[in-house]
Amino acid sequence: PSEYNRSHNGLQTWLTQVEGYLNLNRHVYNTEALKISFALTYMTKGAVVSFTENYQNENKLLDGQIYYTDDFKTFVAWLKATFESGDQTTLAILCLSSIKQGKRELEAYITEFTGLVNKAQLKEESWEAGIFFEKGLNKEYRDWILNSGWALNTVLEWIRVAGEA
Known part of the structure; x- marks a missing residue:
């Protein structure tokens, strides 16, 4: 997949690329946490960085480790609510x-x-x-x-x- 740049029109295209890659490599990305981690690695520019940092901070344990409790569908829903909602x-x-x-x-x-x-x-x-x-x-x-x-x-x-x- 390409880097996600927070455009409203590009989110669904980017998600399709990510989901296609995850499907082709489901033997590697076989947990919800791995799927979310993979998607977040392509979210490293501009305002998307803040989304990534906030998401990781909300899932950080007291010892500093990150533990994603959402499933991938919930993560995608949150992503869409943030970047597709038109909430300027x-x-x-x-x-x-x-x-x-x-x-x-x-x-x-x-x-x-x-x-x-x-x-x-x-x-x-x-x-x-x-x-x-x-x-x-x-x-x-x-x-x-x-x-x-x-x-x-x-x-x-x-x-x-x-x-x-």
Whole structure:
């Protein structure tokens, strides 16, 4: 199968590829946990990473091991509910949790970020948006801001101070 990229139209195609592969290799992927683990290995980009991390964290035992209790059909249903539902708020929050400035200009990052904040129905004054913004900033910007002594809470405060960097 190819890498899943969280597109609404591509989910069913991707699931068909995964299920076909699992069927051809049912002698290897003979438990529900192995099937789920296989699917998750093709979910490593963008907002899909957040889905994978959240799913694994929800199935983590106290000793740190991951133990999937869902069957594959339940996993697929959860996947469809997340990425096929058209719930733009949920998808925007997943995107916010994985967005990075990268090598682009600060203004481009701010523009994309604030668009996602609006889609996620978060207020620019919220501390949650501030945490996402900080997490996605380039290390140089983030370090400069954190070392400047500012006590920042909201995304608006982060954007203002980042513009001064």
